[in-house]
Amino acid sequence: MDRILITSKEVTAASIILVPILFLYHKIFFHDIKKTAAYIFFSLYLAAICFLVGFPNITGMRIVFSHNFIPLRGMLTDITNSYLNILLFVPLGIFAPCLWRDYRSMMKTVRLGVLTSLVIEISQIFTIRATDINDVITNAAGTMIGYLTGRLIMKRIPQLDRLGCTECELYLLYATVGAVMFFFQPFIQSVLGNFSFRI
Numbered sequence: 001m002d003r004i005l006i007t008s009k010e011v012t013a014a015s016i017i018l019v020p021i022l023f024l025y026h027k028i029f030f031h032d033i034k035k036t037a038a039y040i041f042f043s044l045y046l047a048a049i050c051f052l053v054g055f056p057n058i059t060g061m062r063i064v065f066s067h068n069f070i071p072l073r074g075m076l077t078d079i080t081n082s083y084l085n086i087l088l089f090v091p092l093g094i095f096a097p098c099l100w101r102d103y104r105s106m107m108k109t110v111r112l113g114v115l116t117s118l119v120i121e122i123s124q125i126f127t128i129r130a131t132d133i134n135d136v137i138t139n140a141a142g143t144m145i146g147y148l149t150g151r152l153i154m155k156r157i158p159q160l161d162r163l164g165c166t167e168c169e170l171y172l173l174y175a176t177v178g179a180v181m182f183f184f185q186p187f188i189q190s191v192l193g194n195f196s197f198r199i
Contacts, residue, residue, distance in 0.1 A: 085138035093146020113143025
């Protein structure tokens with residue numbers, strides 16, 4: 001419960017910058033309020049992932065090369081973490097086919113999950129967390145489960161196909177969230193923390 005509360009605070013802090021940026025993108029690129037709303041939800045989800053996996057930020061970088069490159073080693077002894085890693089990437093598998101026509105292919109959606117996970121694992125070299133191949137495996141499994149769920153949602157809500165989301169916009173969202181979480185998030189959280197303390 002505490003983890004959920006802390007994550008919601010971090011995402012709220014990120015939204016202070018993310019939401020205005022996305023509305024700026026709306027004016028320049030998206031020109032569709034429904035698409036922009038969907039992108040806001042997706043970006044806040046990405047921000048939550050960044051916090052939960054310990055994505056590095058500019059104030060707390062340190063190189064700690066802790067790693068496991070042997071698939072499945074130790075996975076059964078930490079089964080709870082494996083389940084959580086699967087659940088964490090289910091929404092990615094849902095969002096991708098529902099919003100982006102390019103990701104109606106399971107292979108392409110799972111590849112997106114794997115690439116996202118690889119970026120996270122590589123970035124963890126610059127944190128106190130371990131780089132673990134098992135996380136990539138479980139994240140890919142979660143993406144696949146999400147994809148199957150997303151395809152069912154598409155059948156029930158075909159209107160999602162009319163948003164006209166493009167793959168370039170997906171990359172733009174990834175880059176924006178990554179930049180906000182790396183450069184601005186720690187400062188926003190610090191300011192909010194000081195403000196809450198004074199109140």
